Amino acid sequence: MxxxxxxxxxxxxxxxxxxxxxxxxxxxxxxxxxxxxxxxxxxxxxxxxxxxxxxxxxxADNSDTDDSSAASTGSTPLAAFDEFNEDAVTISFDGDDITIESNGLPNHTSPYWSTSNSLYIEPFVASTSEMSPGTISSGSYTVTVPATPVKASSSSATGLGAIGIAVTGAPIFNDEEGPNIALSANVASGFDYAGAHMGPTGYHYHLESTDVEANTTLSYDDEKLIGILQDGFLLYGRKCNSTDDHPTNLDASGGHISATQHSSDEEFYHYHIINETYIGSYILLFGVDLQGTPNTIM
The missing domain is CATH 1.20.5 (Single alpha-helices involved in coiled-coils or other helix-helix interfaces)
Structure with a gap:
């Protein structure tokens, strides 16, 4: 051998x-x-x-002294509603309820505006061949949520259509393009820099906005407020004001309890865009379950 x-x-x-x-x-x-x-x-x-x-x-957090019951979720800070586009959104308060009404018209540029509109721009992020038909027009979205939303005993899956209203006035959608049809890379390639496109019910967001020079309004990998979801909890960008970084103690829905730039050091439950990519380089605004009780957006 x-x-x-x-x-x-x-x-x-x-x-x-x-x-x-x-x-x-x-x-x-x-x-x-x-x-x-x-x-x-x-x-x-x-x-x-x-x-x-x-x-x-x-x-990643290890500070819960009683893991058998959730901590108080806190009240939605009223200062957050100052972020909403006043030309599109009306906020009214009635006792323990808050009603958000919007005409759905965003306050930023897009190739989905009519060419005669001053906010129209040529598509430079969206693939022209994949853009959905139609132009941005006035709509109607109304939701009433509690001023102090609470987490439900079980989470709820989101459905088709609007699941929230963004600070710009346009509605927020989930990760589906149709009944049990997930967003595809082809469809997403037709989105504008705002992460939005047209659909049967009008202009709406699915994705986090793109980091481009034209984006002067929307959140991109920062702590800006995105909007409010139908269970009454606010949705913020990928970073949290309490740490100035991506939070590490988020639950399965991207939520946690902390202070934000709107709460004067008072802690409350809110969501963040989860810092994970989806179908390539895209990042979803919200593609998970709601932790509160959903209210109908009419």
Whole structure:
């Protein structure tokens, strides 16, 4: 037997194995995650596991002293409503209820405006061949939500149509383009820089806006307010004002309890755009379950 060849073969195999392990270690960085049994974004320090990817029902936070019940969700700060486009949105208060009415006309440029409109621009993000037909026109969206929304005992899936109203006045849609039809890269390529396009019910957003010079209004990887969802909880950009970074204690719906730029250090439950890509480089505004009780947007 040629022992030198055998030795070299074994040595070569061990080298490949070590190299493979090194590659895996470079990819996998384990983090300690803490159980969030009450889905309030706060984890139980006594129940944890380590994993490279965040396990369902676990968060990076470990400050929950009572994981059997959610912390108070707090009241929606009224200062947040100052962000809404006053030319499109009317906010009214009646006791414990807040009613948001909008004509759906955004206050930013888009190739989906009529060419005669001063806000019309030539498409430069949207693929002209994939743009949906129609131009932006006035609509009607109304939703009444509690001033102090609370998390429901179970989450609710969003449906087709408007699931919220953005600060610009245009409605927010989820990650579906039709009944059980997820957004595709082809459809998304027809969206303008605002992450929106036309549909049977009018102009609406699906995605986070693009970082382009024309975007002077919308949130892109920052802490700006996006709008309010149909369960009454506010939706913010990917970063949180409380840390000036991407929050690490979000629940399955991208929500947590913290202060924001609108709450004068008072903490309350709100959503963030989840910092994950979808169908390539796109980022969804909201493609998960609502944690509160949904109210109909008429």
């Amino acid at each position: 040629n022992y030198s060849k055998l030795f070299l073969s074994v040595l070569f195999g061990v080298t490949i194995l070590i190299s493979s392990c090194d590659d895996e270690e470079d990819v996998c960085v384990e983090t300690t995650w803490y159980q969030d049994a009450d889905s309030d974004g706060l984890g139980n320090a006594d129940v944890s596991q380590t994993a490279c990817v965040q396990p369902s029902g676990y968060v």
